[in-house]
Amino acid sequence: MMKPSRELRRARRAAACAIFSMLLLSGCVTQQVPPYQTSLANQIALSRLPPTTRANVDAVAGESAGTHSSVRVVKIAAPGEQSWSEYLVDAVRSELTTAGNFDATADTTIAPALISADIGDGKADASARFIVQRAGEVVYDKRLEAHTSWSVQFIGVLAVQDGLMQASAIFQTLVGKLFNDPDFIKTLAARPA
Structure with a gap:
């Protein structure tokens, strides 16, 4: 039996290392989206509220969402130690704060509960239940959904960058x-009885 040549052994070793590296990295790479950035469109929508409108934002206790967020082999995660549910709560709070409508002591509380978030190659979908309470009474309760798609880049690094941008954007859209829901604007703008 012939012994493989030195070049063949090197090629096999290099191929084995490459395959091992790909397998090792494929399940371990996580990239975090940047912290939530308010959007101009959302600020314009909030400008329809009376200037004295204030609301608190709080998470719904015990709610957990079904999430899938990966582009190619890279898992996309919310920033820091946040879950996607916490990211949604932070998004609503950030928008209200920037618009001047957030008050931690307000009698009106918005409680966003993420139902699902699915971010993948070329698409992102998210749905949440938004509950508004005034003095402990539910005055608004609605499930809303957002969907987006984009063309997928052939080069993996570019596809991941697009996925990161769209992961943030799907929450802005949601x-x-x-x-932009007229019922929400009417509810928030209503004076307490």
Whole structure:
């Protein structure tokens, strides 16, 4: 039996290392989206509220969402130690704070509960239930959804960058659905009885 040549052994070793590296990295790479950035469209929507409108934002206790967020072999995660549910709460709070409508002591509380978030190659979908309570009474309760798609880049690094941008954008869109809902605006603008 012939012994493989030195070049063949090197090629096999290099191929084995490459395959091992790909397998090792494929399940371990996580990239975090940047912290939530308010959007101009959402700020314009909130400008329809009376200037004295204030609301608190709080998470719904015990709610957990079904999430899938990966582009190619890279898992996309919310920033820091946040879950996607916490990211949604932070998004609503950030938008209200920037618009001057957030008050931690307000009698009106918005409680966003993420139902699902699916971010993948070329598409992102998110849905949430938004509950508004005034003095402990539910005055608004609605499920809203957001969907987007984009063309997928052939080069993996570019596809991941697009996925990161769209992961953030799908939450801006979802929050925008809330702020553009006439029922929500009417509820938030109503004076307490």
